[in-house]
Amino acid sequence: MYEERPSRLDGAVVWTRAAGPAAPFSVLPDGCMDLLWSDGRLYVAGPDTRAYVPENPCARYAGVRFAPGDAPVLLGVPAHELRDRRVDLAALWPGDRVRRLAERVGEAADPAAALEDLALRHAAGAPRPDPVIRAVAARLGAGWPVARAADAVGLGARQLHRRSLDAFGYGPKTLARVLRLQRALALVRAGAPHARAAAEAGCADQAHLAREMRALGGTTLSAYAASAKSDTPQPSGSSTTA
Structure with a gap:
């Protein structure tokens, strides 16, 4: 069983996944990074650009999912170095500690x-987390075009791209796609028809959303909707490790 709650750390989420029999599942990109504990080990889940399938779905996990852009400042590593990776925390911090x-x-x-x-x-x-990066994430999460978000925070296209690589692990256009997909999936989980979810999330049409779901999530909207109705909620972001 997967459960989560807001953290006392601003913008973060604390989550758990209990040990026991479980079917394989995918963790979808969400623009976030996680600090994880499982089987006595501490890991970091970097920002994903594609669905991640844990090798051991039966393991017990605990995690802190940081708001987009916050983890690199806290962990002391540029996000792009951990993109699509799960890395032992000992590779980033002193091993004895x-x-x-x-x-x-x-x-x-x-x-x-x-x-x-x-x-x-x-x-x-x-x-402290960079307020400019937080402002970018908030605007892209709300569906703003990348150019408008850059103008709002006073950054040029190249500056925004460079800072996004360090903060999010990829450029702002990729982050915008990931956050748009997450907006759509939140609507799907709430029971919205796929066409409505696509329109309200900012996709051109339902076919556009379906293509993004396949490209970023590695599955179909129908399969995702079916899993969302199960009695074992799954994490929507970079929430597990091998």
Whole structure:
């Protein structure tokens, strides 16, 4: 069973997935990065440009999903270096420290809460998220064209692209596509017909949404809608690791 809740860390989400029998599932791109704990190990899930299928769907997971653009500042690594990757936290932070942190999370009665505490403590000593990057993510998430979002924050096209690679892992056009798909899928999960979901999310038509679903999600809208009706909700973003 997958569950999530808002984090005490601004803009983040805390989520868990219980161990036990489970069918294979896909994690769809959402513009986010995650700090994860599973099987006694700490990982980082980088920003995805395609659906990710965990190798072990039966494992127990806890995660903190950061708002788009926030994780690179907190973790100290440009997002593009982790694009479409799952990386041990020990590759980014000192190994001895990561081992101690992993043990602390694993021994906790609530690993997700312990992982959230870890993120909060680290964030307290890290630079603040870039307000310009947050403004870009908010505008693209609301469906603004990339050029309009760039103008609103005072960045040229090249500046925006360069800063987006570091913050989101890819350019603003890719982020806009990912966030548009997520808007559409939220409507599909709420029961909206596919044509309406496409129109309200900003797609040209239902066929456009179907193509984006295949390209980014690796599946069809009908298959996704069927899985959304199951009694085991699935994460919509970069929420698991191998």
